[in-house]
Amino acid sequence: MTQLEPATGRDTEVPKASAPRSSRSLPVDLRLALLFGVLVVIIVIGWATAPQQFLTESNLSTVLRLAAPSGVVAVGMTFVIISGGIDLSVGSVIGLASVWLTTLATQSYGPFVMVLCGLGVGLAAGLVNGVLIAYGRMVPFIATLALYIAASGLAERISGRQTQVVRDEDFLDFFRGDFLSIPVLIWIFAVVVAIGWVVLNRTTFGRRTFAVGGNAEATRLAGINVKRHTALVYGVAGLCAGLAAIMLAARTTAGASTHGQFYELDAIAAVVIGGTLLTGGRGTMIGTVIGVLIFTLLNNIFILNNLETDVQKIAKGVIIVIAVLLQFRANRARSTS
């Protein structure tokens, strides 16, 4: 079963879809190239409109640092969406984990326990999603929506709706520090993306994720424990959210139930403009990363030019539409050729 190829497109349901073939089997992926083009255009716009500030080391490092937590969340979300699901709870789970790891009790155990606590809460929340969806047969949208609501409530309860300042200097020193003159947060982002790419593309776990999203029934008939795999995929997303909570707690020097607000929407948007099918079965890690960078850069460029936030929201929406339309056209072009 390790030879199983990633299934693509639900050709049984969509007769006009292209012949089944892996996106990775193309030497040059047109969709990724187009997406990369969008990224380059945005960078050029940034450079042209704010030549003094944009391409400086401190600005780029700021952009990557700000992209890091949402990027980590989006990596987990990529797995979930490729497996044919969706996770609306990650934003609240970030809030919950950030609150849990910054309570006075947790902080009294030192930085190591704080990190374990963040990861543990994230993983546990993800597994709750996974078990409800895989074994409780709940629709992912509903199960994760329920946790979205419950987790934010629990976060508010634990924190008493107050901001919990991180006093542990070791925790702050490590996560806010630099390693080889690059911020640790950026290293974590890079390592998580690298691991995510390898797991998705070079391991049985990744191949099974594609298979489950492509055709769950066929995958089950092929002898794969689809339920367990689905549960684990949500566990991965939860773990990523827990890690993001740790990163946010370091970035803001505090934990709060409002941490991670709207991260689920940003992550889903980044994953989708990255070329991952919302119906599952196909997607790329690189696309997701580019998606995250596009959004973070956009915010940065708007602020560098001192533009109003309303214009920025319009631009964000337009970019989602353009990116998806471009990919749609690229798909059509490929399938008719």
Next chain:
Amino acid sequence: MTDLPNLARRGFLLGGAAVGAGALLTACTSNQAPASNAPAGNVASGQGDNAQTGKMVTIGFSAPAADHGWIAAITKNAKAQADKFKSDVTFKATEGTNDVSQQIAQVETLINSKVDVLVILPFDGKALTSVGQSAMDKGIPVVNLDRIFDTALAYRTWIGGDNYRMGVNAGTYIAQEMKKKNISNPVIGEVAGIDSLPLTQERSKGFKDALAKAGFQVGPRVAAEFTVESGEKQTANLLQAAGKLDALWNHDDDQGIGVMSAIKTANRSEFIMVGGAGSKNMIDLIKADSSVIKATVLYSPSMSSSAIALARLLGQAKGMGDLAEHEIPASITTYSAVVTKENAANYADVAFDS
């Protein structure tokens, strides 16, 4: 699946680990400080004849959900003030909610239970106007707290903060400091709250007007969302946009923790910063005078204590001690004082936990 025989054992070990982790995690939810010395909220004491125990008054209280520090402090202060007057005040508070229809239902319940006076901080002033008016029609005086109803017919007395003056006072303070330092063309940044809210627009307008009066203007401006995280993100970007700043006004001390974190990360200290609202965190930092924050303009939740005190006087048909009028005024606007290092000690009692 070559590991079938081991599955049961592995399951047991994993289960055990999960239970252990769960036990560890639940031990971590406590937020009890070793020696709790939380302030009990700041309360008015009543003066002269008004301090005497009078007729029993039942006060009904309804506010939005305490989902951030400021609203939490509003609720806490109201309770503390009612407690202070417990000899002649019965306090009936409803669970805070951000659901407008639920808040309307709660106020109706309070009306039906025949409270003597109502204190309402509506989630949305427009939406709760009609229920405020129906209370007034039934002869129950309403003290409208902060977010104002659409018509004065819906309240007996309004007490609230002044967002425009908050901006004015922040701008005036910054302008003074710039003149003191002889900076003729300063770069002044602004970290606003949620831009679509009228209160943010009023604050920004006041800030702009006050700076304009001094011949200055607002430079780089970002809007955060009153959350720590958005404050950090937007400020990190703003600091990249402005290589050099002379002053920065942050509308809200709740998001201020994030703003301060971004400034620390960027390693910047060439400017002065002014906060907004007056949280305990920020007032402590101002007192310590070891960072960029030099002042904060109040929008103090102590107005909630005053609202309860006013409600009690309304219920007892008394006026305010020092005023010539026999009646409580129809509208009271609290002043957005500027808290600096010099006077920070005087304002410790109105500071709230963000």
